Amino acid sequence: MDDTRPDHVSQTAPDYRLGVGGVMLREAWYYALPAHDLTPGDMVHRTLLGEPVLIGRGADHKIFAMRDTCPHRGTLLSQGQFDGREVECAYHGWRFKTDGQCTAIPSQCAGQRPQPQDIRAQTFAVAEHQGNVWVFMGAKNANLPPVPEVPAIGDRLQLHVAVTFACNIDLAAIGLMDPAHGAFVHRSSLWRKADSIYEKHKAFSPLPESEGLGWRMDRHTASRNSRAYSLFLGGAPETEISYRLPSVRIEHARTPKYNYCGLTACTPVTADITEVHHVMYWDLPGAAALRGIIRPIAHRFLDQDRRAVMSMVEGLAFNPPTMLVQDADTQTRWYYRLKREALAAQTEGRAPRNPLTPVTLSWRS
Ligand code: FES
Ligand SMILES: [Fe+2]
Known part of the structure; x- marks a missing residue:
């Protein structure tokens, strides 16, 4: 036609x-929030395309985004603590680096499974550009379209x-x-x-x-x-x-x-x-x-x-x-x-x- x-x-x-x-079209950048809303050490929850997303700014000033549900039992990670380097879940204290790598599972004894190195929280590509924070909602994390x-x-x-x-x-x-x-x-x-x-x-x-x-x-x-x-x-x-x-x-x-x-x-x-x-x-x-x-x-x-x-x-x-x-x-x-x-x-x-x-x-x- x-x-x-x-x-x-x-x-x-x-x-x-x-x-x-x-x-809801995936594999695309979506506007999340203005960059000035996040100072170092801040993290916020956003629901984007029906998915829970934690968006934060590390002590290094870099923006990051990860799935806002704890890989353990699903608690919102954004309701825990963030010291600018690691996010700590409020429920059992599992800790995650901003790249999603788990660094601590306080309840685990030596030799028990899983150990922190076995666990990763899902992350999303993010971009801070011209005062805006964009999150890439999709499976890709390389060769992304321009923001x-x-x-x-x-x-x-x-x-x-x-x-x-x-x-x-x-x-x-x-x-x-x-x-x-x-x-x-x-x-x-x-x-x-x-x-x-x-x-x-x-x-x-x-x-x-x-x-x-x-x-x-x-x-x-x-x-x-x-x-x-x-x-x-x-x-x-x-x-x-x-x-x-x-x-x-x-x-x-x-x-x-x-x-x-x-x-x-x-x-x-x-x-x-x-x-x-x-x-x-x-x-x-x-x-x-x-x-x-x-x-x-x-x-x-x-x-x-x-x-x-x-x-x-x-x-x-x-x-x-x-x-x-x-x-x-x-x-x-x-x-x-x-x-x-x-x-x-x-x-x-x-x-x-x-x-x-x-x-x-x-x-x-
Ligand atoms: S639910 Fe997050 S540590 Fe248990
Ligand atoms: Fe209008």
Whole structure:
């Protein structure tokens, strides 16, 4: 099916809920938390893709991640002690180095089995990059794909907000990427009015293979009804947006003087709960004061998206017929198409192939 020029929709259009049904794509980097949340000696629990993950920072400042269940009896290791070098389980005091190697089993007499050298806790590949901690959820720990990266504008993370969506990753992802909801969901007298809608034409191209499976909205002058940017950066900003599976959207807006980058990443907690992270970077002066102003606005924005998606989830519970329209819903089709391709490639043990080709999409928003 041609995703860019679908038939004028009808009730027989493919039902987007059937796309990939919230499958949690493995062998991928997922956003875990901002790096500044972990100081040396800290460890926290996260549930990622239904798996318990302990994420910590050692005395050597290095981030590590291991399965957050003790190999002995399953106790959460993150509820034990961490001295910056070894994690000690709260139940019977087994100790583990940050690479998962067990170093102590206090109850064992000499000659009994197992001994510490026989035991390893499972670890996960982690990356600390541009102020973010990413965890690789998969079996591989070598030849990993590149960690999502925002264009370098000083690599200084200014702000992180997170909101939990009570739905699967697909509904969260397509809810956030939707290009036609802004004037209604994010209505604001300051930067967005419902009657400000006008026709837009945007050029898209597939991401280069090195950047993963996804697409890019080519650099263009920011919409005149997205006043948030011009208010923030001044002038007439140009913006470029990339979208990459499993669900990382990176937006870079710039004027000749200033830059703004936003990274939005959906991380499934479980099949039915998704954590949406939004990270902002900018190089305007007065960062600290701006943070105070922007944090509640960013949070409100994300929460507006959450409420819109939750309302859709409530409606979908009645199993209504739904449709995808031409071209405003094309990115939703692409998302599912690429995700199906990623899953097929994994099943068939091959590299995924991006089926998208450059195209201009038109919609009113
Ligand atoms: S459960 Fe962890 S040491 Fe026994
Ligand atoms: Fe939105």
